[in-house]
Amino acid sequence: MLAFVSSPALAQSQPWLDTSKSPEERAKAAVAAMTIDEKLTLIFGFTDADDLAKQADDIVPAAVKAVVKANQVPGSSGFVPAIPRLKIPAQAQTDASLGVRVEGMQRTALPSSLATAASFDPTVPEAGGRMIASEARLTGFNTFLAGGANLAREPRSGRNFEYVGEDPWLAGKMAAGLINGIQSQHMVSTLKHFAVNDQESQRHSLDVTISPEAMHQSDLLAFEFAYEQSSPGSVMCSYNLINGRWGCENEYLLQKTLKQDWGYKGYVMADWGAVHSTADAANYGLDQFTGFPCCGDRKPWFAPKVFKAAIDKGEISMTRLDDMATRILWPLFSTGAFDDPAKAGPIDFRSNAAVAQKAAEDSLVLLKNDGNLLPLVGVKSVAMIGGHADKGVLAGGGSSAVMPVGGNPVPEADPKVWPDPVIYMPSSPMAALKTELPKAKVSYSSGNDIAAAVALAKSSDVAIVFVTQFMGEGMDSTLELKGDQDALVAAVAAANPKTIVVIESGGAILMPWKDSVPAILEAFYPGIRGGHAIARILSGKVNPSGHLPISFPASDAHLAHADIPGFDQPDGKAVHVTYDEGATIGYKWYDVKGFKPLFAFGHGLSYTTFAVSDTKATVDNGALSVGATLRNTGKVPGKGVVQIYVAPDDYKAAGWEAPKRLVAFHKDLVAPGSAAAAFAQKVDPRLLATYEVADNSWRVKAGTYHVLFGQASDDLPISVDITLPDMIWSAVHN
Numbered sequence: 001m002l003a004f005v006s007s008p009a010l011a012q013s014q015p016w017l018d019t020s021k022s023p024e025e026r027a028k029a030a031v032a033a034m035t036i037d038e039k040l041t042l043i044f045g046f047t048d049a050d051d052l053a054k055q056a057d058d059i060v061p062a063a064v065k066a067v068v069k070a071n072q073v074p075g076s077s078g079f080v081p082a083i084p085r086l087k088i089p090a091q092a093q094t095d096a097s098l099g100v101r102v103e104g105m106q107r108t109a110l111p112s113s114l115a116t117a118a119s120f121d122p123t124v125p126e127a128g129g130r131m132i133a134s135e136a137r138l139t140g141f142n143t144f145l146a147g148g149a150n151l152a153r154e155p156r157s158g159r160n161f162e163y164v165g166e167d168p169w170l171a172g173k174m175a176a177g178l179i180n181g182i183q184s185q186h187m188v189s190t191l192k193h194f195a196v197n198d199q200e201s202q203r204h205s206l207d208v209t210i211s212p213e214a215m216h217q218s219d220l221l222a223f224e225f226a227y228e229q230s231s232p233g234s235v236m237c238s239y240n241l242i243n244g245r246w247g248c249e250n251e252y253l254l255q256k257t258l259k260q261d262w263g264y265k266g267y268v269m270a271d272w273g274a275v276h277s278t279a280d281a282a283n284y285g286l287d288q289f290t291g292f293p294c295c296g297d298r299k300p301w302f303a304p305k306v307f308k309a310a311i312d313k314g315e316i317s318m319t320r321l322d323d324m325a326t327r328i329l330w331p332l333f334s335t336g337a338f339d340d341p342a343k344a345g346p347i348d349f350r351s352n353a354a355v356a357q358k359a360a361e362d363s364l365v366l367l368k369n370d371g372n373l374l375p376l377v378g379v380k381s382v383a384m385i386g387g388h389a390d391k392g393v394l395a396g397g398g399s400s401a402v403m404p405v406g407g408n409p410v411p412e413a414d415p416k417v418w419p420d421p422v423i424y425m426p427s428s429p430m431a432a433l434k435t436e437l438p439k440a441k442v443s444y445s446s447g448n449d450i451a452a453a454v455a456l457a458k459s460s461d462v463a464i465v466f467v468t469q470f471m472g473e474g475m476d477s478t479l480e481l482k483g484d485q486d487a488l489v490a491a492v493a494a495a496n497p498k499t500i501v502v503i504e505s506g507g508a509i510l511m512p513w514k515d516s517v518p519a520i521l522e523a524f525y526p527g528i529r530g531g532h533a534i535a536r537i538l539s540g541k542v543n544p545s546g547h548l549p550i551s552f553p554a555s556d557a558h559l560a561h562a563d564i565p566g567f568d569q570p571d572g573k574a575v576h577v578t579y580d581e582g583a584t585i586g587y588k589w590y591d592v593k594g595f596k597p598l599f600a601f602g603h604g605l606s607y608t609t610f611a612v613s614d615t616k617a618t619v620d621n622g623a624l625s626v627g628a629t630l631r632n633t634g635k636v637p638g639k640g641v642v643q644i645y646v647a648p649d650d651y652k653a654a655g656w657e658a659p660k661r662l663v664a665f666h667k668d669l670v671a672p673g674s675a676a677a678a679f680a681q682k683v684d685p686r687l688l689a690t691y692e693v694a695d696n697s698w699r700v701k702a703g704t705y706h707v708l709f710g711q712a713s714d715d716l717p718i719s720v721d722i723t724l725p726d727m728i729w730s731a732v733h734n
């Protein structure tokens, strides 16, 4: 990474060094000083230097390979060489939303993004973003491939754990929180994978059919909220085709929607292996051809001379190349990455682990707690069963998997093929529970022998069964737990009526044993201090406050799609999926169909109780504002979440995809007896509207709407009626 000292004279001859100029002016000035080869340097990104060395010199010049080899952080995800003559730094790119992933390095892993979304508190991912960005900078990176925002349309999708739930407003705010945290540390962050990359099976060849209306009211709305609330420096286009056009040359998504309508100033980078052409990609919106060589990339697309030839033939204009280069530079200036270069240095892993632990403590969701079995008070003996709970907690697989500080305590875990390695975080729930309950006898059984687990459960006051669902990039999963886990829970529950289940999962699972266990804690993938967070919640040191960012379906039969096209088949099949359900995702789908979920979107219990009062919903010139007061009606302090939904009197007449939509939420820490500061929020009008493709507008239909207040999508006891006027406005941002 280049560091430089700017002087007035230098800033005059190289005006992009002048920090008084705007990021746009600086980016344009730098590009104006570049040769065509320097511009081309900016638009090609490379992955592993050793793989790159195997490519022919007439594709990637030997000099470029040498620069990558000499400057890349070995084992990292991507690298774009510097332009030393102009003091333009290299772009050192690291995965991903949960922390720094570099082969051979140990770093701090946040809980999964889905877990963090369950905090219903954007300051949680923001704090996480600051922490992982500080580690990234101290590892020598200035660009983070972090900020997954695809909606959990398909509950079995293998990367839901990297994303932020099923609702556009929640997902947008949570993804923005992470990106804001990262970019506050003078790093570029990435919003990905744009767009409708909602299943992993056959992701390199899947063609998704979805109407523009549905897209704008669902997946694109989440991205739009995240984008405008965080201004990500880069957006990563996705592998799949959307309505017949590859994600990375999708004119509708990249050119029209992102750049023209939303006014995006940063750059579009390709997912690794998602480039399919030279001129079409450049002309339809791709700015940086990243991740070469990877995943079946065709070499010529990454050859500077091929790009030059396309310019010579008039297939790509110089104006477009200048635009690509300007867009790539803009975030380096706007985030401060240019003026404050990253530098490798020592990392405070202890403080960073505390950030990850707090994120988990704010996020784990208590799903069930009959008879207030939890927290565990005065228990003399605890049987901990399964899930390697003696050693650690599970993480998801793929490019977001961080090798934790302290290493993987379960290196033998399967599968041993991509998205391997299966990583457990070295935070043993058992060891942590022993610390929290020093007087209790805490014993462990692996669960491999059900009879032994049952015997241990029978001889203990309480039994805690840990179940796991491994999910990872490039594969989808089933909602059923693998192996004998359901049988194990059923057998233990039959042996000990005080059985608690702790779930470590990528997303939703089915729970055939739900009614036979009194307590269930959803821990998702809780990160590097996940075991500590679980133990502190089980013991009552921490009052749980997470709420589900996804619905848990009661049955496979309730899913919008019976099968995932191409599921469990070798990669490369040309498969197609039609998203007939459109924007009717998650709780919206269950509402329309009248299916009762196992656990509803927004559900989450506490060791105290809350009441929502002083509800307000006012309309001023068509703009809806909502507010409420949260009161702690129980005995211990806790964090409660007010959730506000809007339901048209007649949702079909209003043109909505479903009976209700989440429009606002607010989390607060409240002491018993006192009230949290009353809050008020303006509702984004798009949450009340339909997208009209004919004139690219948003439209609200006049009528009566019910504003619903409560603490979960299935617990909304208060309704305030409002009248909205007819409204229509352009989808183009000002």
Ligand code: BGC
Residues within 6 Å of the ligand: 077, 095, 096, 145, 192, 271, 272, 291, 399
């Ligand atoms: C993933 C991206 C990741 C990239 C670089 C791809 O396989 O889809 O999310 O950023 O690899 O590792």
